[in-house]
Amino acid sequence: METVDDLITLAGEQDSPEGALGFLERAARLADGQGDRAAGFRARGELVRAASFSGFPDKALIHFAWLLGTFDRHRAQFGPQAYSLMWMYKWILAAAVDNPAFPLARLAKLRADFERRAREFGSGLHYAAYHRLMLATHVGDAAEAQRAFLAWRSLPRDSLSDCPACEQNKVMVYYAERGNPAAAVKLGREIIEQGMSCHNVPTVTHAHLLRPLLSLGRYGEARAAHEEGLRLARLDRNFIETIAGHLHFLVATGEAGAALPVWAEHLDLALGIRNQADLFEFLAASAVLWRALGSGPGVEVRLPRTFALYRGDHTYSPAQLAAHFEREAAALAARFDERNGTTRFADRLRESLSLQA
Structure with missing residues (x-):
């Protein structure tokens, strides 16, 4: 008879996060059926991660809401999970920006809740500042984006900041959006030449280099970025x-x-x-x-x-x-x-x- 941990293990053996989703959903249902709150928390944590990194943010949001509510009701049991929960919260905030059915007023409340928890936890305000930049860029408010960028860069990094590779890629994207292709290319080349990496970087970096390189007339470099980037993203x-x-x-x-x-x-x-x-x-x-x-x-x-x-x-x-x-x-x-x-x-x-x- 399969157990919750068996299903989580099977999920971890899949070739992609998308392939893990079915096993993790079964694990969450099994834990609920057994009344095992700890196992349900464990399964849903993995489920939020897999859904966030396989193009299913709606699934992530549903299960994150369960995690957050359970955490708040049972702090004594799940207090040690605060860090991983806050990290997942970052994914949820980003996904909400990309969902046109998610009202901006609700998003503002969500970010305010994240900021409240960040103060309580002692980490996370650096990412909250970045999220303001992300939203301003998304809606096309250049003046607010500039203010948010300066505020974000003025704050010290903390334990919930994105990794250096992701962060440099985001600065690169900001410069490209602001019409400074030379600065964007400089940062992008540093990412690649220094071997900076995480889940998305340098895959997305190669694509973000394309327009700036073309605008600078650096066609050979653009071609190389295209070929390597497409190979990684395919x-x-x-x-x-x-x-x-x-x-x-x-x-x-x-x-x-x-x-x-x-x-x-x-x-x-x-x-x-x-x-x-x-x-x-x-x-x-x-x-x-x-x-x-x-x-x-x-x-x-x-x-x-x-x-x-x-x-x-x-x-x-x-x-x-x-x-x-x-x-x-x-x-x-x-x-x-x-x-x-x-x-x-x-x-x-x-x-x-x-x-x-």
């Missing part, structure tokens, strides 16, 4: 936004034909992710790609049967697919912009499409 649901960056690169360098097979092999993964910000990036890249493929009679490519416009003859009209993905991206942009009270997503989509007009 067929990983957690890196769909990264794949979108590589698709934009190929289209920008006149290689739409080379982008097509990359796009096709990631389509099913992308359309199945729950992270709506990542999905928006892929939809926008899809619209740009199919515009770039021209207005000819048809392009032959094998797509999954789950695709809404699937055709048995595997031949697709570039104009039809470009229009389809533009509509899908615009609809999702509208959801984000309505939630955020800005036009940043619509503006970004319009800017991307204008390059292929």
